[in-house]
Amino acid sequence: MPARVITITSGKGGVGKTTLTANLGVALAQMGKSVVNIDADIGLRNLDIIMGLENRIVYDLIDVVEGRCKLRQAMVKHKHHPTLFLLPAAQTRDKSALSPEQMVKVVDELKPDYDYVLIDSPAGIERGFQNAIAPADEALIVTNPEVSSVRDADRIVGLIEAKEKRIKTHLVINRVKPEMVKRGEMLSADDVVEILSIKLIGIVPEDETVLIAGNTGNPGTAGKAMLAFTNIAKRLNGEEVPFLDFANEPNFFQRLIKLLSGSNNSSAPSS
Amino acid sequence: MNSFMERFTGRKPTPAQSAKDRLKFVLVTDRTAITPEELRKMQMEILDVIRKYCRIKEEAVEMKFEQRDRENYLVADIPLSTARPDEEGNLIRFEATVTFGSTPPADLPPAEAQSAAPSSTAPTPAPATTPPAAPASAESPAPASESQAAPSEAGSESDKVQVTGAPIGLSATSGGEPPAASSEKSE
Numbered sequence: 156m157p158a159r160v161i162t163i164t165s166g167k168g169g170v171g172k173t174t175l176t177a178n179l180g181v182a183l184a185q186m187g188k189s190v191v192n193i194d195a196d197i198g199l200r201n202l203d204i205i206m207g208l209e210n211r212i213v214y215d216l217i218d219v220v221e222g223r224c225k226l227r228q229a230m231v232k233h234k235h236h237p238t239l240f241l242l243p244a245a246q247t248r249d250k251s252a253l254s255p256e257q258m259v260k261v262v263d264e265l266k267p268d269y270d271y272v273l274i275d276s277p278a279g280i281e282r283g284f285q286n287a288i289a290p291a292d293e294a295l296i297v298t299n300p301e302v303s304s305v306r307d308a309d310r311i312v313g314l315i316e317a318k319e320k321r322i323k324t325h326l327v328i329n330r331v332k333p334e335m336v337k338r339g340e341m342l343s344a345d346d347v348v349e350i351l352s353i354k355l356i357g358i359v360p361e362d363e364t365v366l367i368a369g370n371t372g373n374p375g376t377a378g379k380a381m382l383a384f385t386n387i388a389k390r391l392n393g394e395e396v397p398f399l400d401f402a403n404e405p406n407f408f409q410r411l412i413k414l415l416s417g418s419n420n421s422s423a424p425s426s
Numbered sequence: 427m428n429s430f431m432e433r434f435t436g437r438k439p440t441p442a443q444s445a446k447d448r449l450k451f452v453l454v455t456d457r458t459a460i461t462p463e464e465l466r467k468m469q470m471e472i473l474d475v476i477r478k479y480c481r482i483k484e485e486a487v488e489m490k491f492e493q494r495d496r497e498n499y500l501v502a503d504i505p506l507s508t509a510r511p512d513e514e515g516n517l518i519r520f521e522a523t524v525t526f527g528s529t530p531p532a533d534l535p536p537a538e539a540q541s542a543a544p545s546s547t548a549p550t551p552a553p554a555t556t557p558p559a560a561p562a563s564a565e566s567p568a569p570a571s572e573s574q575a576a577p578s579e580a581g582s583e584s585d586k587v588q589v590t591g592a593p594i595g596l597s598a599t600s601g602g603e604p605p606a607a608s609s610e611k612s613e
Contacts, residue, residue, distance in 0.1 A: 302445050309453050316496070339440030346446050350453065352496045 157266040158191075161273050161391075162291035162322075166307030168278030170299045171329035174365060174374075175384065176275040177205045181375030182388035184239040188270040191230065193242045193262075195287035196277035197252055200244035206233065207372025208241050217245035220257045226264055236375070240269075250282040255289035262290035271391075280314060288315065293323045295387075296353065299330045300342040309351055325356035327387065332361045344398070357387035358398050454491035457498055465489075472502065480506045 163172045163179075173196075180192045194202035197217065203209045214229035219242075226242075233239040242261075245252065265272055276287035288294065294315060298308040308326075315322050328344050335341035344358050362380035375381060379399075386396045439447065455461060460468070469489050476482055483505040492499045 302449055305449055306452060306456065310456060312496075313457060336442070339442045342442050342445050346442065350446065350449055350493075352493065 156270075158269045158272045159293065159391075160262055160266065160291050161271065161293045161295060162195075162276050162287050163273060163295045163297060164276035164284060164287060164311055165278065165297040165304065166280065166311040167298070167304040170297050170304050171327075171359070172278075172297050173201050173205050173275050174369065175295065175297055175327060175329065175359075175387075176202060176273050177374040178368075178377065178381060178384040179388055179391075180206070180239050180271075180273055181233075181236055182381075182385045183271055183391070184233070184236040185375070185385075186388060186392065187238070188392075189238040189240075189268070190271045190273060191240045191242055191265055191269050193272065193274045194244035195253075195258070195274050195283060197244045197283065197286075198246065198249040199277065200246050202275045203231075203241060203243045204372065205369050206241055206374050208233065208243075209372070212243045215243045215245045216261065217248050217252050219261060220253060226261065250277070250286065253282075253286050255285050258286045259290045280310065284311075284314075288319055288322070291319070291322050293325065295325050295327050295356065296351075297327045297329050298347065298351070300328055300336070300344070300347055305342070305347055305350055312351060312353055324353045326351060326353045327357040327359065328355070329359045330361045331358055355398075356390050357383055359383040359387075360399075450493065453493070454498065458491070473504070476504055483507045 163176045165172050173194075176192055180190045183190045192202055192206070193216065194200050195216075196202070200215075203212055208231050211231045214224040216229065218224045219226050219229050229242055231241045231243065233241070262272055262274075272290075274287045274291065277283035296308050296312055298304045312324055315324060326348065328347050331344065332341055336343045344355065348355050360379050360383065362377055364377040365380050368374055368377045377384075383399060386399065389396045455465075469487075472489070473482060473484075473487065486505045487503070489500070489502040492501045
C-alpha cells in the first residue's frame with residue numbers, strides 16, 4: 156500500500172509543527188511503521204536539529220530536485236529508530252528553490268516504499284506552505300490555545316478547503332496548560348474545536364521535557380507530551396484512544412494518600 | 427467588592443471567554459472579508475428596507491454572524507412593533523419578531539427562530555376583530571383575544587410577515603413559537 160502523505164502545518168510559526176513531526180515520526184516508527192520526515196522549510200531548516208541528525212546531513216531536498224544526487228542518498232536514517240528517515244531541507248537556499256510540482260514528484264517516488272510520509276511545513280501561506288501541502292492526502296493543523304495561532308489556523312484551514320479540497324484535515328492543539336484552562340485563563344480544547352470546527356486528533360500538554368529533548372537531539376523522550384504524540388500516532392492508525400485528561404491528575408496530597416494506603420505511587424498521569 | 431460581585435454574578439468574562447468571543451468576531455471578518463465598517467453599513471441598509479414595511483424596535487435590533495460547523499451565517503433579530511387601532515379606536519400592540527439568515531430558511535433550524543426574544547405581550551385590550559389597517563404586507567394575529575392567558579396560541583400561521591422584494595427568506599414567530607410554514611419567499 157502506498158504511503159499516507161501527511162503535511163503538518165499551522166499558519167502561525169512556533170506552535171510546534173517541527174516538534175510534532177519529529178516525535179510523531181518516532182512514535183510511528185516505534186509502532187513498527189516506516190516513516191520519512193521531510194523538512195519543507197527551505198532556508199530555515201530545523202527538523203534536522205530537533206531530530207538530532209544535524210551532523211549527518213550530506214545531501215538535501217534541493218540537491219535531489221536539482222539532480223545532484225539520488226533521492227536515497229539524501230535520506231538520513233535515524234540512529235535509534237531504523238525505520239525512521241529524514242529528508243532534510245537546504246539551508247543556503249530559500250523557498251523559491253522548490254516548486255509544488257517538484258515536491259509532488261519527490262513524494263511520489265517515496266510513496267511505494269514507506270508507510271508514512273510526514274511533511275514539516277514552514278509557517279505562512281506562501282510558497283513554502285504551497286510546496287508542503289501539494290503532495291498531501293491529509294493535513295495536521297497545529298495550533299496553540301491562544302488567539303493568534305487559532306486565527307492563523309483558521310486561515311490555513313480555509314485555504315486548504317478552498318484550494319485542496321481532497322485533503323482531510325485534523326486538529327492538534329499543542330502546549331495546553333490544564334491549570335490555566337481550569338482557571339478560565341486559557342482556551343480549552345473544546346473552545347478551540349468549536350471555533351475551528353475540524354476533527355480533533357490530539358491534545359498535547361505543555362511539557363518542559365520537550366525542550367530538553369530538542370536540546371539533546373533526542374525526539375521521543377519527552378514525558379507527558381510524548382504520551383500525547385503516541386496517542387496521535389495511534390489515532391492516525393485508526394485506533395480509538397480517549398483524550399488524556401491532564402487537568403485531573405492527582406496532586407501531591409492525593410498521591411501521598413495513595414502511597415500511604417499502599418496502592419501504587421507512580422507519578423504518571425492519572426488517565 | 428465590585429469584582430467579587432462580578433465573579434459572583436458571573437458577569438465579567440474570563441480571559442478564555444474573552445479570547446473565544448474576540449476570535450469568533452474577528453474570524454467573521456477574516457472569513458467573509460466584510461469589515462466591521464461594511465457590516466455596520468449593511469445593517470443600516472437592511473434596517474432601512476425593513477422599516478419600509480414595518481415598524482422596528484430600534485433599540486432591540488441585534489445582528490451578528492454565526493458559525494455552524496464551517497459555514498457562516500448572518501443572523502438578525504429585529505423586533506417589530508406595530509400600534510394599530512381596533513374597532514373602538516384603541517391602540518393594540520402587536521409584537522412579533524423577524525428572524526432571518528443568509529441561507530434559505532429551509533436550512534434554518536427551528537431553534538434559530540426560538541432564540542428570538544419571545545415577545546409575547548398580550549394585547550390590551552383584546553381586540554374583537556382583526557384590524558385590517560396593517561402596514562403594507564403584515565398580517566395581524568387572528569385569535570389574539572385568547573392570548574392573554576396563552577400567548578403561544580396567538581395565531582401561528584397568520585403571524586407570518588411577508589416582505590416582498592426581500593433578497594433573503596424570512597420566517598416570523600410570535601411568542602417564541604417556531605414558524606409554521608414560513609413566508610412565501612422561503613422555499
